[in-house]
Structures are given as C-alpha cells and as structure tokens.
Amino acid sequence: MRKNPQENAETHSRVTRRALLLGGAQLVFMGGLGLRMRQLQLEQADQFRLLAEENRINIRLIPPARGQIFDRNGVAIARNEPAYRITLVPEDAGDVDEVIARLASLIELDPGELEAAAAEMKRSPPFLPVTVADRISWEDLSRVAVNTPVLPGVTPEVGLSRFYPMRGDFAHVVGYVGPVSDYDLSKIENPDQLLRIPRFQIGKVGLEGKMEESLRGKAGTKRVEVNAVGRVMRELDRREGQQGDDVQLTIDQGLQSYTQARLGDESAAAIVMDCNTGDLLTVASAPTFDPNLFVEGISVAAYRELTDNDYRPLAAKTVQGTYPPGSTFKMITALAALEEGIAFPDHTVWCPGHLEVSNRRFHCWKRAGHGHVNLAQALRESCDVYFYELALEVGIDKISAMAARFGIGERFDLPMSGVAKGLNPTRDWKRDVRGADWVVGDTVNVSIGQGFVLTSPLQLAVMTARLATGRDVSPRLVKSINGVDTPQPPSKRLGINEAFLNEVRRGMYAVSNHRRGTAYGSRIIEDTNRLAGKTGTSQVRNITAAERARGVSRNEDLPWNRRDHALFVNFAPYDNPKYAVAVVVEHGGGGSKAAAPIARDITLQALHGGQPPLEAYPAKDRKRIEEQQERLQKLVPGRNLTRRDRA
Incomplete structure (x- = not known):
C-alpha cells in the first residue's frame, strides 16, 4: 500500500530528528572521551606513569x-x-x-x-x-x-x-x-x-x-x-x-619537693590533704627514683638495682602500702564506744599494764601501767588497756562500722597504680577468708590497730580529715583537665555527734600539747597553728622468748626489716583545720620518735606556704631545725633541672 506524500514527509521528519539526537549524543560522548584521554595523557601523565609501575597511596x-x-x-x-x-x-x-x-x-x-x-x-x-x-x-x-x-x-x-x-x-x-x-x-x-x-x-x-x-x-x-x-x-x-x-x-610542687627531701633516705610515705576540699597537696613516697630513666627504656642493671633495694623505691607506698594503723586507730574505737554510750568524758579505766582476756594477757605498751585514765588521758598517753576495755563492751561490729565511715577499707578512685583497699575486718570476712569464727581476742587486737586491720597512708589522711571536720571529705588528685575543673561532690556530715568528735579532738590536741603527750616533743608553739595528732606504732612481729634470753629486748636490737612501723597523723590548725597529714616510716620504731617530727615539719611548711619561722618550733630545737632547713633548701632547688642542665 502506497503512502501519500504527507505521510512520507512526516516519516522523513521523524527519522531526521532521531538521527540528529543520536548523532549529538555520539558527539558529546566522543568529546568527553577525548577530553578525559587528554587529561589522562597530558595533565595526569606523571601520576598514572607511577601507578603503571604499581605505585599506591599510603596513609x-x-x-x-x-x-x-x-x-x-x-x-x-x-x-x-x-x-x-x-x-x-x-x-x-x-x-x-x-x-x-x-x-x-x-x-x-x-x-x-x-x-x-x-x-x-x-x-x-x-x-x-x-x-x-x-x-x-x-x-x-x-x-x-x-x-x-x-x-x-x-x-x-x-x-x-x-x-x-x-x-x-x-x-x-x-x-x-x-x-x-x-x-x-x-x-x-x-x-x-x-x-x-x-x-x-x-x-x-x-x-x-x-x-x-x-x-x-x-x-x-x-x-x-x-x-x-x-x-x-x-x-x-x-x-x-x-x-x-x-x-x-592538686599537688603543690614546692610542698611535694620539700616532703621528698624531708623523708630523705627513709622507707616512708607522707600525705597532706586539704581538710575541706579533699585536695591532695602532697603524695610522697621514699625512697624515690628518676622516671626519666624509663622514657627510652631502662637498662637491665639499673632496673635490677631498683628492684633489689630493700626499701622498695618503685613502690608508691602512699596508696599501695598497707600497714596496721597501730594507735592511730584508737580514735575509731573511742568514737564507736561514745556513740554506743559505753564511754563518756569522765569514764575511767584502771590500767595495771595488762588485761587478761580468755586466759591470754594483752599488754599495754607501758608495762608498769597508767593507773586510772579517762578518754582524753588514754589518747594523750596512748594507753592500750583503756581501749581493750572499750572494745570488749562495744564489740567488733560497731568498731568496723565506725571505721568504714572514716574511709578504712575503702579503695578511693585516684588515677594512680595499685590503689589498695586495705582491710576493715569483720566477722563475715574472717569466716569467708580465714575459715574461722571471730574471737574476742581479735576484737582486742583491732581496738588498738593491730591484728587483721590494715590501712594505707592515704586512708589515714582521709580518716584524719574526717575527724577534723566531721564530714565525709574524699581525696582528689586531678584539679582540672584542659583548664576545666574536675567535679568534686560536696562533702556531707558523717552523722556523728559533734560532742563526741570534740572529745576525741581534745585528746589528740593533748597528744601534741600536753607535757605527758606522746608527741609533745614534736609540737608547734605558734598559738594560731597548734596541731592535734596521734602517734602510732604498729608491730611487725613479737620478740620471742628465745630472743629475750639472748638479750634482744628492744625494737632497736632487731634487724631493720623486723622493727615496728612508725606512724603519726595530725590536723592543723586545731581551732580551724586546714590540713590533715599522715606519715608512715617503715620499720622506724616508735611513732613519736620517727614519724611525728617529720609530720610536724611538713605541716608547718603547708601552713606557711614555705619555710616557717624558727619561732614556730620549741626553743631547744631551733638550732637543729635551722641546720636542717639549710640542708634541705640545698636539696630542693636542685630538683628543678632541665635535661640539658643534667647533661
């Protein structure tokens, strides 16, 4: 069938439009391909020549x-x-x-x-x-x-x-x-x-x-x-x-450096804590080591020298070391008894030098005894028998509960290695861990900070700050990150009768300020900076009958690593507590002799923001203190050297 001329014209028009569209598309495609080939061959020739040689891009x-x-x-x-x-x-x-x-x-x-x-x-x-x-x-x-x-x-x-x-x-x-x-x-x-x-x-x-x-x-x-x-x-x-x-x-470099110098070559630890904020101003362990030795990798010989040292310079004794708190724990026993109505200010106990409990004799440190003593006198002179008697009446459950309120047995969240929990022993703990029942002799031992109870210097500082303020202040080490202060929850009241706390504080004040106090020799005589403290001596081991027969009757007669630990805790000023201090001298003997003088000196440095005046010390000690200050001042500046200075 033949198409009319009009149909033929329309068909031809459609074919022409299609051909033009197809040709245009082909032209665009060929043009883009040509441009891309030009870019590859000319502009990116060097890059793809490298890729042709199996190059690749690494990040x-x-x-x-x-x-x-x-x-x-x-x-x-x-x-x-x-x-x-x-x-x-x-x-x-x-x-x-x-x-x-x-x-x-x-x-x-x-x-x-x-x-x-x-x-x-x-x-x-x-x-x-x-x-x-x-x-x-x-x-x-x-x-x-x-x-x-x-x-x-x-x-x-x-x-x-x-x-x-x-x-x-x-x-x-x-x-x-x-x-x-x-x-x-x-x-x-x-x-x-x-x-x-x-x-x-x-x-x-x-x-x-x-x-x-x-x-x-x-x-x-x-x-x-x-x-x-x-x-x-x-x-x-x-x-x-x-x-x-x-x-x-939160640490103060000047106070920290002084404390390290003051501890010297002792195997010891010291903590200074702000009573109100919980900021740790000093966290010092001795002896110490130079951390720069580890930066590029320490030699085997140098590392062995550190690990073989009996004084354990690598250990952070402030948080890792745990020790029987000795008599520094007596404030806890006293508060437990006060709260239970067992002890009161005029309550006295006769101390003949020992106490018989279950066919066993528990001695007082003063073998001749203290006679009649009340709470303030018992703390002042550290009478053991007084606290034995309190413990027998109050019991371990109340003592453990009071210790927990003061941070004993608590692992504080600080960014330091191996922060120890210590041990606040209970009946359940002994049954679960030792497989034995709690006995009355265990309670007697715990009452004076011996037996199973173990504390770190950090916990002792926290305990002291809480005694000073009556609040559950907690330690803080990091003040800020990138200039933003780290949060510190506000402290709350411990819920302990203020009258009871005042009784204990008065006893601690007498320890350092009464002539018969165990730390009277380490007192501060500035009226505005009087300190309240407590000595402690924690027994490492008993002197056996055989050793006594050989003439070993004193702590000083034993080898160094068998001697008692020396402890001292204090807060100051007494009327307006700012700082709590805890010092432990490993195998130092008596707390009054080894730990209290160190704590007193550190406390004065904190209170004065540097070297205190000699008038803060008893007159008989000033010459010795002046020589000590001169010696320590020579040590402290030498700690701030650059690497090139040391080279």
Missing part, C-alpha cells in the same frame, strides 16, 4: 603531642621536650662506613647505637631510615645539619620526648612513659594504630598509665605516594592531629 599516622601535666600552681611536672636524632638511609649514603666515619668526626657516636643500627640495616630495606645517633644535643644536631652536603643519606631529625623536670619528686604519682612493648599490646583488645609506630611512648604506670588515652591525643595523618617496593615518592597532603589533654594536679 601514614602523625604522632600527636602528648598532654602535659602541671601542679596546682601551673608548674610543669611532665612536659615534652625536643628529642634530636640522626638517621641514615643506606641506599642514599652509598658507602655507609665512609659516611659514618665522616659523621663520627663531627659528633661522638655511641658504639652500642652503631651496633644496633648495623643490625637494623641488615634486616631492613635499604631505602628505610635507620637511627645512628639518638637523643643528641642541639649543638651536635646543628653541626651535622650544616655538613649535610658531605653526608649523603644523613638526616638530622627533631621529635618530641617526655621529660620529668622534677625527677623523683613526682615519680610515684605521675609515673612514667616508655616505648610500646608486645606486652602492652597484648593487654589491649583493639590497640590504637598509633601504638605500632616505632619508638612511640605510652604511659606505663601512675597517672601517665591511668590517663593514657586522655594524655595521648589523636593522631594526624599524611597521604604519601610510595612505589611498588615501598619507597616514599612524595607527600600528597597532611592533616595534623589533636594534642593530648593537659592535666593539672
């Missing part, structure tokens, strides 16, 4: 700057310092031995580091840099830098490394960093890729370890182009990381 991490740590006044106690090193790329050096010889003519090279570098060159690709000199001085780095034209393959590099300017003064609080080990990685379920960077430092112990993630910061990244064998061809772009958080502690 590499940039270590962030670690957060710094400051004391309450802004003094740096852990900071980052430039660490200078020299690296060498073997394939760029050519004759490695000759280049190293030239380098050795400019700076002193350590044979051990060169030996390690040679071993690393043998097992690493020749294009990877190897460290041949680490932690060099700025002068040495500059000398190498100006001579790089004649040192092919040698590159001076600058990084950051941790440094502790106060050396051992904060070692047990702040801890230290060190290179990441396989053991460190094994403890982390999904380790941050930062930790796999060679020579990367992480917190090992103390606050550095406990706040590692916060202090570490966030890694930056850089995109680099590497070829098939891993050689870096160029850096494409970089994104800097986020610095770690800066942490400010």
Whole structure:
C-alpha cells in the first residue's frame, strides 16, 4: 500500500530528528572521551606513569603531642621536650662506613647505637631510615645539619620526648612513659594504630598509665605516594592531629619537693590533704627514683638495682602500702564506744599494764601501767588497756562500722597504680577468708590497730580529715583537665555527734600539747597553728622468748626489716583545720620518735606556704631545725633541672 506524500514527509521528519539526537549524543560522548584521554595523557601523565609501575597511596599516622601535666600552681611536672636524632638511609649514603666515619668526626657516636643500627640495616630495606645517633644535643644536631652536603643519606631529625623536670619528686604519682612493648599490646583488645609506630611512648604506670588515652591525643595523618617496593615518592597532603589533654594536679610542687627531701633516705610515705576540699597537696613516697630513666627504656642493671633495694623505691607506698594503723586507730574505737554510750568524758579505766582476756594477757605498751585514765588521758598517753576495755563492751561490729565511715577499707578512685583497699575486718570476712569464727581476742587486737586491720597512708589522711571536720571529705588528685575543673561532690556530715568528735579532738590536741603527750616533743608553739595528732606504732612481729634470753629486748636490737612501723597523723590548725597529714616510716620504731617530727615539719611548711619561722618550733630545737632547713633548701632547688642542665 502506497503512502501519500504527507505521510512520507512526516516519516522523513521523524527519522531526521532521531538521527540528529543520536548523532549529538555520539558527539558529546566522543568529546568527553577525548577530553578525559587528554587529561589522562597530558595533565595526569606523571601520576598514572607511577601507578603503571604499581605505585599506591599510603596513609601514614602523625604522632600527636602528648598532654602535659602541671601542679596546682601551673608548674610543669611532665612536659615534652625536643628529642634530636640522626638517621641514615643506606641506599642514599652509598658507602655507609665512609659516611659514618665522616659523621663520627663531627659528633661522638655511641658504639652500642652503631651496633644496633648495623643490625637494623641488615634486616631492613635499604631505602628505610635507620637511627645512628639518638637523643643528641642541639649543638651536635646543628653541626651535622650544616655538613649535610658531605653526608649523603644523613638526616638530622627533631621529635618530641617526655621529660620529668622534677625527677623523683613526682615519680610515684605521675609515673612514667616508655616505648610500646608486645606486652602492652597484648593487654589491649583493639590497640590504637598509633601504638605500632616505632619508638612511640605510652604511659606505663601512675597517672601517665591511668590517663593514657586522655594524655595521648589523636593522631594526624599524611597521604604519601610510595612505589611498588615501598619507597616514599612524595607527600600528597597532611592533616595534623589533636594534642593530648593537659592535666593539672592538686599537688603543690614546692610542698611535694620539700616532703621528698624531708623523708630523705627513709622507707616512708607522707600525705597532706586539704581538710575541706579533699585536695591532695602532697603524695610522697621514699625512697624515690628518676622516671626519666624509663622514657627510652631502662637498662637491665639499673632496673635490677631498683628492684633489689630493700626499701622498695618503685613502690608508691602512699596508696599501695598497707600497714596496721597501730594507735592511730584508737580514735575509731573511742568514737564507736561514745556513740554506743559505753564511754563518756569522765569514764575511767584502771590500767595495771595488762588485761587478761580468755586466759591470754594483752599488754599495754607501758608495762608498769597508767593507773586510772579517762578518754582524753588514754589518747594523750596512748594507753592500750583503756581501749581493750572499750572494745570488749562495744564489740567488733560497731568498731568496723565506725571505721568504714572514716574511709578504712575503702579503695578511693585516684588515677594512680595499685590503689589498695586495705582491710576493715569483720566477722563475715574472717569466716569467708580465714575459715574461722571471730574471737574476742581479735576484737582486742583491732581496738588498738593491730591484728587483721590494715590501712594505707592515704586512708589515714582521709580518716584524719574526717575527724577534723566531721564530714565525709574524699581525696582528689586531678584539679582540672584542659583548664576545666574536675567535679568534686560536696562533702556531707558523717552523722556523728559533734560532742563526741570534740572529745576525741581534745585528746589528740593533748597528744601534741600536753607535757605527758606522746608527741609533745614534736609540737608547734605558734598559738594560731597548734596541731592535734596521734602517734602510732604498729608491730611487725613479737620478740620471742628465745630472743629475750639472748638479750634482744628492744625494737632497736632487731634487724631493720623486723622493727615496728612508725606512724603519726595530725590536723592543723586545731581551732580551724586546714590540713590533715599522715606519715608512715617503715620499720622506724616508735611513732613519736620517727614519724611525728617529720609530720610536724611538713605541716608547718603547708601552713606557711614555705619555710616557717624558727619561732614556730620549741626553743631547744631551733638550732637543729635551722641546720636542717639549710640542708634541705640545698636539696630542693636542685630538683628543678632541665635535661640539658643534667647533661
């Protein structure tokens, strides 16, 4: 059937439009393809030539700057310092031995580091840099830098490394960093890729370890182009990381340094706590160690010297050490008896020097006895029999409950390693742990801080602060993070009758201010700064009958590690408590002799914000104190050195 002319025209028109559309689409496609080919062949020729040689893009991490740590006044106690090193790329050096010889003519090279570098060159690709000199001085780095034209393959590099300017003064609080080990990685379920960077430092112990993630910061990244064998061809772009958080502690550097110097070579611990806020102004353990030794990895010999020391310099005795509190616990027994209506101010007990309980004789420290004593006299002269009698009536349940209210047996949440819980013993505890029933002799022992009860110096400081204020004040170590104060819940009343607390406080005041007080020799004579305290002596072991037969009758006759621990706790000023102090001297003997003088001196430093006037001390002691102050002042400034000063 033939189409009419009009139909033929319409058909032709439709075919023409389709052809034009198809042709236009083909033209656009071919044009875009041509432009893309031009871009690939001309503008991106170099990039794709590298890709043709099996190049690839790598994303590499940039270590962030670690957060710094400051004391309450802004003094740096852990900071980052430039660490200078020299690296060498073997394939760029050519004759490695000759280049190293030239380098050795400019700076002193350590044979051990060169030996390690040679071993690393043998097992690493020749294009990877190897460290041949680490932690060099700025002068040495500059000398190498100006001579790089004649040192092919040698590159001076600058990084950051941790440094502790106060050396051992904060070692047990702040801890230290060190290179990441396989053991460190094994403890982390999904380790941050930062930790796999060679020579990367992480917190090992103390606050550095406990706040590692916060202090570490966030890694930056850089995109680099590497070829098939891993050689870096160029850096494409970089994104800097986020610095770690800066942490400010509640500790006062001046008081901390003084306390460390005052403790000296004793195996001891001291805590100073703000009675009202709970801020820890001093957390000192002695002897101490230099944490800078651990930053790059301590030698086996140096580490063994620390671990073999009987005085345990690596232990943070303030929070890790637990000791029988001795007579410093008597305030707890007294309050339990007062609250139960068993004791009252005029209540007296006859002390003949011992008490018979269940066919066993429990001695008072004063074998001749104290005669008739009331509560204030019993605390003042530390009569044991008085508290034996109270304990027999009040019982262990009430004593344990009172101890818990004062922080005994509580593990406080502080960012330090191994914070101990101590032991506030109960009937259930003995049954569950020892598999035996509680007996009356256990109660008698606990009443004077012996037997099963164990406390840390931190717990003793908390106990003392609560005695001074009647509030459940808790310790705080971190003051702020990045300038933002850390929250501290307001303290609440302990719910103890203020009259009962005043009776105990009066007894503690007499300990240091009455001529018959056990710490009268360590009193403060400034009327506005009088302290109230309590001595304690915790027995490590009994002197056996055989030893007595050999003439061993005194604590001083025993070997050092078998002598009693010396303790002292106090708060001051008595009328307006500001600071609570706890001191423990391991195997120091009597608390009045070994611990009380240290606590008194530290308390005065805290009250005066530095060296106190000699008039604060008894006249007979001033010459000795003046000589002591001069000696300690020579020690304290020397603790604030830079690494280059020490070098």
